[in-house]
Amino acid sequence: MKDKRWIVSGLVVFLLIVLFPFWYNRGRAVPPPEVKLTEKAKAEKECVLARDYMKAEHMQILDLWRETVVREGNRIYTNPKGREFVMSLSNTCLDCHSNKAEFCDKCHNYASVRPYCWDCHIENPKEAR
Template sequence: MSEKKWIIAGVVIFVTVVAFPFWFNLGKAAPAPELELTEKAKELNHGKCVMPTDYMQSEHMQLLDLWRHSVVRNAKRTFVNSSGQEFNMSLSNTCLECHSNKAEFCDRCHDYASVRPYCWDCHIDTPKETE
């Protein structure tokens, strides 16, 4: 029957589409990215970031957005974290000071999660801002 041919073709297409992630990744090892901390990041501030690691992992973009708003709109550059430490709100001078290895630190996760933040439209790898 000619209908049977079309139905089988349809089922084959259905299974191929549904199983796409399985055959696309076949034979490819895709381990989760490992981040490299620079010596400076390990030493400075006792190896601690401005906020706890858990928070930074999931919400650093939020923090950076608030920093940008504070600096650009309110001209307030001082960030006080939960344990009372003060930091200069600056991506280039504070974050990238320690995490100067953008390729091994920022990009690995961003590429893995297919995120293209527009931070780097203006901020380049490791510049020194002049104030």
């Protein structure tokens, strides 16, 4: 039947689209990004909260910090271990993680996330300190 040719070509096109990631990558290795910690961050050993929490949910605490500072004018955060931090992305987070390109951007680019932190905050806040 002459229709069979059309059906089979349609099927092939569909399967090529479905399997696009397989043949596009063609078995090339894509190593996950290695996040680089600065010497200062390594020395600290632990961030504001536990490592696993920070990995997955750091945007939550940044949101909370922004809310507390901007709406309530409170700049001091006490973590569950009783340690106090100044709530500031530029002055606290970026103090240890001063290597945005090697730290923040690595994972964000990998996961195709474009946080709007940097719409307002500058990357190396030397003057702000």
